[in-house]
Amino acid sequence: MKNERFKLDLPPPEEPGLLMTSMIDVIFILLAFFVCVSEVKKGKLTIDVPEVAVVDQGQAKPPAVPPIVIEVTGEDEVHVDGVLAESPAQIEQLLRESAASRGLDASEIPLYFSGDKDGSIGAMMRVMSRASKMGFGKIDIAVQPGRR
Numbered sequence: 001m002k003n004e005r006f007k008l009d010l011p012p013p014e015e016p017g018l019l020m021t022s023m024i025d026v027i028f029i030l031l032a033f034f035v036c037v038s039e040v041k042k043g044k045l046t047i048d049v050p051e052v053a054v055v056d057q058g059q060a061k062p063p064a065v066p067p068i069v070i071e072v073t074g075e076d077e078v079h080v081d082g083v084l085a086e087s088p089a090q091i092e093q094l095l096r097e098s099a100a101s102r103g104l105d106a107s108e109i110p111l112y113f114s115g116d117k118d119g120s121i122g123a124m125m126r127v128m129s130r131a132s133k134m135g136f137g138k139i140d141i142a143v144q145p146g147r148r
Contacts, residue, residue: 065102065104066102067109067111067112067140068080068081068095068098068109068110068136069081069082069111069114070111070112070113070114070127070131071113071114071116072113072115072116072123072124072127073116073119074116074117074118075119076119076120076123078091078123078127080098081094081098088126088130091130092130092134095130095131095134095136096134106134106135106136106137107135107136107137107138108138109136109138110138110139110140111136111138111139112140112141112142113127113128113139113140113141113142114141114142
C-alpha cells in the first residue's frame with residue numbers, strides 16, 4: 001500500500017451567478033435616499049395675518065420711552081422711524097442714530113415692528129435678528145386691531 005491515492009467524489013463546480021435579492025435591496029435603498037434628499041417645491045410662504053381683539057384702552061399704558069418704529073413694506077423696503085434704509089448697514093446706522101437721539105442704551109428702547117400683510121416674513125426676520133444682535137431686547141410686533 002505504498003502511495004495509494006484516494007479519489008474523492010466532488011460535485012462539479014457551480015457557475016457563478018448574480019443574486020437578484022441583494023441588487024433589489026440596493027435599488028430600494030437608493031430610491032429611498034433620493035426621495036429623502038429631493039427638494040420639495042420651494043415658493044413664497046403666504047401668511048394671512050390674523051386680526052387681534054382690541055384690549056381695553058384703560059389697561060394700556062404708553063411706553064415711558066418713545067419706541068423706534070420699524071416698518072417693512074410689501075416690497076421688502078425697511079423704514080426706521082420713517083427713513084428708508086437702502087442696505088443692512090444703513091439699517092444698523094439708523095437704529096444707532098435713533099437710539100442715540102433718545103439718549104438711552106439699546107436694551108432700554110422698545111422696538112415696534114410693523115409688517116405689510118403682503119411682505120415676506122424673511123425680510124422682517126432679518127431686521128429683527130440684526131436689531132437683536134445690536135442689543136435691542138424689547139421687540140414688539142404691531143398688529144392690526146380687529147373686532148371682538
